[in-house]
Amino acid sequence: MDRQPSPAIDTQDLNLWYGTFQALFDVNLKIKSGLITSLIGPSGCGKTTFLRCINRINERLGYVRTTGSIEVLGHDIYAPEVELIQVRKLVGMVFQRPNPLPLSIRENILFGFRTHNAGKKITKSDEDQIVEDALKRVLLWDTVSSRLHHSATHLSLEEQQKLCIARLLPVKPAVLLMDEPCSALDPRATEAVEELIWELRGDFTILIVTHNMAQARRASDECIFMLLGKVIEHGLTEDVFISPEHKETADYIEGRYG
Amino acid sequence: MFTATELNIRNQKIERRVKLLFLLMTILLVIPVILILGVLVYEGGPLISVDFLLTDPKDGMTAGGIFPALVGTIWLVIVALLVSVPIGVAAALYLSEYARDNWLTRVINLAIINLAGVPSIVHALFGVGAFVLFFGFGTSILAASLTLAVMTLPVVIVSTREALQAVPQAFREACWNMGATRWQTIRHVVLPNSVSGILTGVILEVSRTAGETAPIMFTGAAFFLPFLPQTVLDQTMAMSLHLFVVSTQVPGVPEQLPFSVALVLIAIVLTMNSISIAFRIYLRGKKKW
Numbered sequence: 001m002d003r004q005p006s007p008a009i010d011t012q013d014l015n016l017w018y019g020t021f022q023a024l025f026d027v028n029l030k031i032k033s034g035l036i037t038s039l040i041g042p043s044g045c046g047k048t049t050f051l052r053c054i055n056r057i058n059e060r061l062g063y064v065r066t067t068g069s070i071e072v073l074g075h076d077i078y079a080p081e082v083e084l085i086q087v088r089k090l091v092g093m094v095f096q097r098p099n100p101l102p103l104s105i106r107e108n109i110l111f112g113f114r115t116h117n118a119g120k121k122i123t124k125s126d127e128d129q130i131v132e133d134a135l136k137r138v139l140l141w142d143t144v145s146s147r148l149h150h151s152a153t154h155l156s157l158e159e160q161q162k163l164c165i166a167r168l169l170p171v172k173p174a175v176l177l178m179d180e181p182c183s184a185l186d187p188r189a190t191e192a193v194e195e196l197i198w199e200l201r202g203d204f205t206i207l208i209v210t211h212n213m214a215q216a217r218r219a220s221d222e223c224i225f226m227l228l229g230k231v232i233e234h235g236l237t238e239d240v241f242i243s244p245e246h247k248e249t250a251d252y253i254e255g256r257y258g
Numbered sequence: 259m260f261t262a263t264e265l266n267i268r269n270q271k272i273e274r275r276v277k278l279l280f281l282l283m284t285i286l287l288v289i290p291v292i293l294i295l296g297v298l299v300y301e302g303g304p305l306i307s308v309d310f311l312l313t314d315p316k317d318g319m320t321a322g323g324i325f326p327a328l329v330g331t332i333w334l335v336i337v338a339l340l341v342s343v344p345i346g347v348a349a350a351l352y353l354s355e356y357a358r359d360n361w362l363t364r365v366i367n368l369a370i371i372n373l374a375g376v377p378s379i380v381h382a383l384f385g386v387g388a389f390v391l392f393f394g395f396g397t398s399i400l401a402a403s404l405t406l407a408v409m410t411l412p413v414v415i416v417s418t419r420e421a422l423q424a425v426p427q428a429f430r431e432a433c434w435n436m437g438a439t440r441w442q443t444i445r446h447v448v449l450p451n452s453v454s455g456i457l458t459g460v461i462l463e464v465s466r467t468a469g470e471t472a473p474i475m476f477t478g479a480a481f482f483l484p485f486l487p488q489t490v491l492d493q494t495m496a497m498s499l500h501l502f503v504v505s506t507q508v509p510g511v512p513e514q515l516p517f518s519v520a521l522v523l524i525a526i527v528l529t530m531n532s533i534s535i536a537f538r539i540y541l542r543g544k545k546k547w
Binding site: 055057060062085086088089092095097099100101102103111112115116118164167168171 | 358359360426428429431432433434435436437438439442446447450451
């Protein structure tokens with residue numbers, strides 16, 4: 001942690017309103033490249049809202065207004081010339097409930113890739129390679145390689161969630177946003193997905209929203225604590241958990257409110 | 259300790275009565291259907307044969323078959339579908355996948371609801387004014403089908419929207435987050451998963467189109483034509499109007515004939531509905547969630 005590479009995500013005075021309700025207040029965060037950062041805080045504190053700003057999926061709701069800036073890899077994603085599709089390509093998202101498309105496993109992996117390479121000639125063997133690479137990367141290849149043409153919705157939840165991560169990889173994202181990626185999973189599956197996330201550490205900047213204190217503690221490098229739309233504390237996970245600077249953080253971590 | 263109190267017993271009584279009442283109402287609903295079908299089959303059934311379906315009316319429509327009317331109805335339905343399905347599905351896609359909830363969308367929605375509520379005779383007069391006279395199509399299949407299309411558009415739009423909205427939002431979010439455009443999302447995920455619902459709406463529209471009389475009366479359907487239509491600019495006979503004619507306009511029609519015509523018309527509609535149900539079951543089976 002001695003070297004200080006430029007942050008993968010850098011927000012400046014980010015404010016966000018849903019209609020007249022302000023959900024984020026002056027969020028200034030620098031999220032380090034290649035690490036896993038967890039976002040914790042009670043429900044409604046703005047964690048998910050913040051996450052959804054980073055690939056601009058929030059805007060789909062017409063009544064959302066933001067001020068301030070977010071730079072991803074040094075580029076302002078709210079700049080006027082920005083193409084949304086390119087933002088989403090670089091910043092992938094994994095949801096709370098696994099949401100594989102109602103297509104085969106193979107088609108799920110290729111969906112994003114084809115979307116971004118429409119019109120180009122891609123041979124079947126190239127596609128096979130992409131599918132194999134993505135599935136191997138998420139430790140799913142051995143279990144599903146024999147049934148790539150089966151529907152993805154028949155996989156177990158753990159496998160579905162891994163698939164949802166895998167399908168982001170062929171377009172080579174730099175940032176992976178995960179919104180409570182394990183909350184629909186049982187403890188064993190949670191462990192497996194956490195292991196996978198740890199596996200991906202280094203190659204991707206990963207930002208995880210979680211309600212699970214233990215998960216934040218064991219599976220992240222840095223931790224951000226938010227409360228009522230404000231960032232209260234941001235530091236190394238061990239520091240935040242062992243010696244938090246703010247009383248609110250300590251209270252939350254100890255379970256005095258949630 | 260767990261025995262029924264007086265209140266429990268009274269509630270149970272009310273419960274039984276309410277249930278009985280609702281059951282009676284439901285049965286009441288089925289009775290007309292059974293009666294109509296029963297009378298039609300009883301009165302009109304004996305006259306029906308392959309010949310009846312495939313020959314022209316004879317002797318001032320008091321005898322012979324219904325072939326030109328049958329063919330005419332098929333023409334009208336097909337042309338009406340060719341117009342209303344693309345427009346209706348596109349409009350539904352816009353409203354459900356693209357439009358934001360603003361005043362314009364609300365005005366459009368209100369217009370659709372109102373369009374659905376316009377009486378068919380008003381549609382007929384609109385058809386005469388717009389298609390027959392203004393666009394100069396004359397009384398023709400085209401004018402009649404366009405009138406029918408306008409009339410059934412709300413059905414297509416509403417049922418298509420319902421089908422689209424039945425596709426889980428999570429699929430769309432997944433696509434958008436992978437950088438798919440709305441159209442790519444629609445093309446690859448939304449439409450394949452809503453096609454069964456859309457078809458159901460289309461087939462509902464077919465039944466309605468086949469049965470309507472007023473909108474085609476002044477716009478393209480003829481009292482009697484001894485030949486089949488060759489192009490969409492010809493007039494045609496139609497089942498629904500033919501039924502009206504043989505029931506009320508022509509003297510000396512045998513008593514059973516109108517029943518037989520009605521039976522064929524209902525059979526067409528019921529066949530359409532059965533196909534739609536079968537199709538839906540087939541496509542449901544292919545759904546992957």
